[in-house]
Amino acid sequence: MTVRTGYKLAEGRKEMSTQHKMQIVLADITKLKVGAIVNAANNTLLGGGGVDGAIHRAARPELYEHCRGLGGCETGQAKITPGFRLPAQFIIHTVGPVWHGGEQNEAELLAGCYHTSMDLAAENGVTTMAFPAISCGVFGYPLEQAVAIAVQSVQEKLVQYPDIEQVQFCCFSPELESLYLEQLESV
Ligand code: AR6
Helix, strand or coil: CEEECCCCCCCCCCCCCCCCCEEEEECCHHHCCCCEEEEEECCCCCCCCHHHHHHHHHHCCHHHHHHHCCCCCCCCCEEEEECCCCCCCEEEEEECCCCCCCCCCHHHHHHHHHHHHHHHHHHCCCCEEEECCCCCCCCCCCHHHHHHHHHHHHHHHHHHCCCCCEEEEEECCHHHHHHHHHHHHHC
16 A cells, blocks of 8 residues: 655644645555545445445445445435444445536535535544545546545545544555645645
C-alpha cells in the first residue's frame, strides 16, 4: 500500500490543516483499517460489481442480510452499516450518479455523496475514513471532473467537522492516483 500526502504542517502549527488531513492511498479499500470505508453502491444496496462487489465479498454474509433491511438508497445519499468482517468499523454506502453527459445534475449528486457520507461519519464519531473514486468505474464519470469534486467536497466537510482527522482517497490505479495528487497540489 502506498500512502502519499502532498502536504507538511507548517513548523510550530498545532492544528492540522484540512489539506494535511487528505491522503492518497493506492490500495484495495477492503483492506483498510479505518473508522469507515465508503462503498460506491447502487440504489438497491444489495451488492454489485467493482468496489461494491469486493466489499460485499469481504464482509458477507452479514452485510447482505443487514442491507436487505435498509430499503435501498437514493442517488447522492448515503446509509451506514457495521463493517462486519472488514477491518473498518463501519461501511458507508453511497450511490453515485451515472454519467449522462453532465446535464443531469451529476456534479451536485456526486458532491452529495461525499457530503452525506461525511455527515454520517461525523454523526457516528468516525475520525478516519476512506473513499473510493465514486462513479469512476461502471458509472462512467470523467475522472478529472470526479476527482475535482471529490477533493472540493471533502475539504468543505473537513472544515465543518474538525473532529475528522483523516480522509483517504483510495485509488485502484496509478492513473487515478496521479490525478488526485495533481488535484491536491492545486488546492
Ligand atoms: N478498492 C478500491 N477501489 C476499487 C476497488 C477496490 N477493491 N475495486 C474497484 N475500485 P465502481 P461506480 C475502483 O465501478 O462507478 C457496482 O456494480 C474502480 O477502479 O466500483 O460508482 C455498483 O453496484 C473505480 O475507480 O463504482 C454500482 O452498480 C472506483 O472504484 C456501480 O458499480 C469506482 O468504480 C457503481 O459504479
